[in-house]
Amino acid sequence: MRRWNLLPRCTLSCSIFCVVLFLLTPCGQAQDHVGPYPQADIEYGSRIFAAQCSSCHGLSGDQVAGVNLRSGQFKRVFSDADLRTIITNGIQGTAMPPHNFNPPELAGIVAYIRNMGTFNAGSAMVGDAKRGEALFNGNANCANCHRVNGKGPRVAPDLSNVGALRTADMLEKSLIDPTAALLPVNRSVRAVTRDGKVITGRRLNEDTYSVQLIDDHEQLMSLEKADLRDYTVLKTSSMPSYKEKLSSQEQADVVAYLLSLKGTK
Secondary structure (H helix, E strand, O other): OHHHHHHHHHHHHHHHHHHHHHHHOOOOOOOOOOOOOOHHHHHHHHHHHHHHOHHHHOOOOOOOOOOEOOOOEOOOOOOHHHHHHHHHHOOOOOOOOOOOOOHHHHHHHHHHHOOOOOOOHHHOOOOOHHHHHHHHHOOOOHHHOOOEOOEOOOOOOOOOOHHHOOOHHHHHHHHHOHHHHOOHHHOEEEEEEOOOOEEEEEEEEEOOOEEEEEEOOOOEEEEEHHHEEEEEEOOOOOOOOOOOOOOHHHHHHHHHHHHOOOOOO
């Protein structure tokens, strides 16, 4: 009987603790994000905010009555998911309209809003998409492997809409440490046929019995696994690191260009 009498007390104590925790948490603080927000996303979001949001909210985020984005004061936001929903859908009956931002843009705006109080926009490394395009097609040699909007080779992933799929942080990491940022779907393969011929290329499709790939000479190939002596999925990226090859400004320029690639319309 004593054990049963302790249960309501425990439940009540837990409930009080949860209420106190909720009250101590500043309204609008992210409840669904773990760890710091990536600097590249914050910088990207600051530029989008200045261009798309500051006309109503002001550069300091305090022009709407009852809302101060810089200090985390919101009316309807308790998590990043709430923030993304309001940005996307707007608020009916108010001046807050819906916005058609893609996932990387949303990630940037949320990261910036959550860090407006400490982020110094003036010190941000702002990339220039035009300079980035020149580097992509020139000294960085990206166009030697990647295809953009129907132009370029197919030996590496097509980047025509990469700006709508990858966040600024993910693109920056791909430049600095390509192997660590390599997605499983983009891993190359190495196949050895029974007669000893070695074939390497980018995997396009694979099932239990076969694999389709495009080799280093841009030839489409379909291989039966039963006809192979060896088949290996390569976990090391063939893309070089640009950590030492490009300056910080040049890296920011290339990322800005990649973020501008949202597919042909």
